Amino acid sequence: MRALLQEHPAWVLLRSRNAAAAVVLLDRNLGASRRRLPVEQLADRIDDDVPELRRAGFELPYSGYFYVSEWIDEGVLVRRRAAPHAAGEPGVETVELSDGALVAIRFVSRLSKPHPAVTPSRLGAVLDGLHRLADEADPDPEARLASLLEQRAALDAKIERARRGDDEPLPPDAAAERAREVLALAGDIPADLARVRTELERTDRELRRRLLESDGSRDTFLDDVYRGVDHLAESEAGRGLVAFRDLLRQAEHTAQDDVGRVLGSVHLGPGEASALRRLLPTLQDAADELTDTMAGLRRALQRMVRSGELPAERALRRLIGEAQDAALATAPDVTPGTEMRLTLPVGAVAPRSVGGLTPHNPGGEDAEAPFAAPAPPPRAVSLSALRAMARDSEIDVDELRGHVNSVVDHAGRATIASVLAAHPATQGAASVVGLLTLGEQHGTPTGDREDVSWRSSRGVARRTALPQHQFEEHVP
Template identity: 55%
Template sequence: MSTVQIARTARRLAGEHPAWMLLRSGHAAAAVTLLGRHLARGTRRLPEAELVGRLEDDITELRRQGFTLPHSAGPQVSEWLRDGVLVRRPGAGSDRSTAPEQLELSDAALAAIAFVSGLTRPHHVATATRLSIVLGALGDLADAADPDPSARLAALRAERARIDAEIDRVRRGTVPEPDPADLAERAREVLALAAEVPADLLRVRAALTVADVELRRSLTASGPVRDAFVDDLFRGVDHHAETPAGRNLTTFRAVLDAGEHDATAHVTRLLRSPEATTELTSSEVASLRRLVTELRSATDDATDTMTALRRALQRAARSGDLPQEQALASRLREAETIALELADEVAPGTWTGLTLKLGAVALASPAGIRPHDPADDRPAPLVRPRPPADDAPTDLAALRALARSAEIDEDELRGNVNDVVARRGAATVGEVLRAHPATQGLASVVGLLSLAERHGRREGDTEDIAWPGARGSLRRARVPRHRFEEPVP
């Protein structure tokens, strides 16, 4: 790139990049201080009204001290939103539709605040520590990229030899005393590296927003492309997680989930060591104490953004202009309109004359309900149509057998009970099974016991019953005795 091109790029960034615009503004000193105080320390996101309220008192005090700022915080917040220093995010909580929008710093604003913070609070740079981190990362990268298994094996053996030597030194008690100054420098290096993570995750969130725009274009496409995209959405495919930013976030979260417990334990051990905290300031100790919590909070915020974008895309697909969806929505609206018109005339509980045969499992049974897990990103298996046979006739017997295997045949069981009761006057479950064997195996036994609970009389003792198993073996059980004394309706 030539000098002219670089200069033109810098001029363009000076006029449109939020970080550059913030630092070159007339009230940059006050702006960086206010934003860093209210949105860069612990609290990362606030509703607009609450942020304006917090800024009012500070702005008044700064104006008395000679800083040039607007008389009210509202116009200043609007300016920061217009310049991209602040960004809007959906409200948090169970009902995002009613929760107020929240404001947070953009990644550019975080970069500007971090730059000024490095100027106002300089600290000694641990050159040796940073170099060791770079060299170690290079070694790990080379080992991961080397396709030669012998080179990888040699690296692992060298690492094992180093660990064995360290274990031997610890056993002999020849480990040198830690240097407090060196420990403090290394702790500051960890804090400096960790401080860059929130800005990195903000860039990931910005990239996810850009990717969401590209994904929504697939909904406006036509033909097989849109149909395949909508089918994937209904199967639960998470297209956001498949973007580069989504894969980056997923990997980052997996690393944090795997190492969060150990990292918390390491911080606890570090803070308990007098050698490690002697050279650290109270603010640095507090930053170490909050380190893992802030990493988790920043990661959860980015994950919530991806989840919200994914759900919004699914809602957009479900509310699209598919003919089937439009027809179903129209029928539902018609039914709702009719129900509202009849609500004043038909009393609740009025017999409608309509019946619906229910299955063996009640709708309220926990066994029949599978709660939706929003964190489950595994898509449903792709349904592939099976090519029809060469005009082969439908086997009705096979269809009946398939239906019987999936549903308890209560009609058959009700007829068996009524037949035995009609001949004997009364019958227990065991007597019904002896007169009419269980054609569905255990399912028939369960169905009879369910009928007995609802229509039979409970007797004090138990009875032994038997039925044929799936492989022809005889199954036995002892169940509470119930007696059918009248036909089952």
Template identity: 35%
Template structure:
């Protein structure tokens, strides 16, 4: 039975995004693209930036021989459909949506990193962390005052011995290897922490959708619906993820604690052992406070918008309209199920439905017309000067008395010709032969 339950659980897991990503035909290429675009540096990108960067990456992959036949937009749409990318809620005033890694994709990338860069087994830092947490858990759950006082007195003696040693000049520090090991353990834990808060934000989104659905299906009055709404908020707040977020947010927004964390991170990154960290690890430590604040703010904003939007949804007529539409759809579905037993799917009903000739399009397909795209080309190309224009310029100089024009042989030839009518639309230019004849007469 244990194997049967385990197999059922794994089958369900196989349908989720994490397993699908690792089992995809082009998993190495897809994971590498997701990691370079939305994991190593940027955590979220706008639609235009993501498509532009992904297009460049695809061109490089195709040049190296990889078979990537689709466009950047097609791959983004496919990854969203598979659950590997998620769209962020469009913020007020935002012109385009943003994309980020889903929780499943981030977990898959972290899992692969542990395989590519395996940590040393049974490290001292991990053992020390476990021992410290167990000791702290035992002390904070002890309800006996005598043992609590004895533990505190022992801790005070230890601190007194350490202070005396430092005052005497005996300052002990960790070796570079041990310090580097602990720093990487901290980075690993903090990286997982950011993923945890994304999961909390996804849980709030699911709760929002679930409560909206329950509001439509609940036939009670508004007071009952509001009571259920606030009860739902308390339930998520008391969950493990909710308590973790509440404690995190209180700690992070405490000015004293946040300043202490910032100073400690600055001191750690300036220690000599920190030079052995790679560029990504150093950047992660330097931006840890900002990253945690950004992730926490995102979860906090989702929770606030969640409460405000549901209140407005319940108190407005939009709530009633949605409920009425839901009731109509429910009744139509029930009638269709009854008619299914009486009417075959291919049976002719003898009824002709006239469809509208109007073309229905999404508003997102409309494009504003830019008059600058249809500006006519008013430029004029420069042509080489002709001999006739040069001759005309010479006659102008002669008429102004600046220089005598020498008689040419073709002048006499023109004068000896009998006059004749020219065809319509034909003119002689330049007219200087006639003027020359007039001057000779």
């Protein structure tokens, strides 16, 4: 229980310092039908929402990228790479809510909009389910036959009342309450599907570990993977996904008709009607996506075995294990603060996540090669266009150096705040980072802090406090 308290994303999110604000931000930007966003877009959306929450009294001192990174580290968000839109174009790194985050948000929504504790329809559903369970699980065939005859008699009586016109529909209030209960039950399905994805990925890691720990002989498990046996589909999560997909496919047309009939006869609010209308498409999209995920994991396992990569993977695993053993053996003699005399120079190019790298994917034996579009003819590129491309990837230090020297010539001294006041940050936050770097290299720290403001590339006003550095001479 202690490990669950410290590691489960639902409890981690609910026990965090800014739990209320986090739930609002995550539900607003990744809830409802929008289940996935690129990392940069989610960070920008949070930057736009944070001022509103600050005015409401929440202490949120950091930017959107900080919170997104923290949620990824805590398991609240799951990073994935979206499929490329065209041949040769890399996919975008996206994030989505983990199963634990969905559970936490669902829990909070039930606190803010509690469902009535007891309703006749809910109690009737429980009693009907209990009665059916007792009938179907009864080992006595005579008792099961008597129950079926009783159900047929009740159904015949209901049919006869309908023929006479005595069978009245469900009252409007009861019908609306029943529809809300259906939506409440359907609201738990996204968290269930997220748990299925997590379990599939855990099973895939276990299968890979089993392959790497084998001695290299052609054992039965290795042969099964080589022949294409789908161990993922045979797992508990895989069987549940296949059953869910088959049931959804069988009931697709009937359920669509039912949704139309309910919307035509039951009075629901706009939000409830919209949620009911997109219920089936959302479930179908989620089931198709999970099926594609399982198929992709299966093909990756087959490629791992058929391509002959296992010996190299086993050697790499052995070397990593030896390095870990050496580190553990050295740990008692080397303190955590020991200087390693290793430096990593920080360049002007903005760092990117490892998840943003696009490794070469040769494809599997059963995958078709993508259509290769013809190379476009070469065209002339102007010097201004090349300079604009360079500014998109690197900080324009020459421009910042000129801005600092201009303020020093005019006022005799300059700080980052005075430079930004005289010259706008043409590269947004990158210009601020570049000025701070120049201040650390060529300025004199005063020991104070100063407020600096600028506008982002989207035109949103930004403000922060930085250590004050004073320029008294030209920056070379």
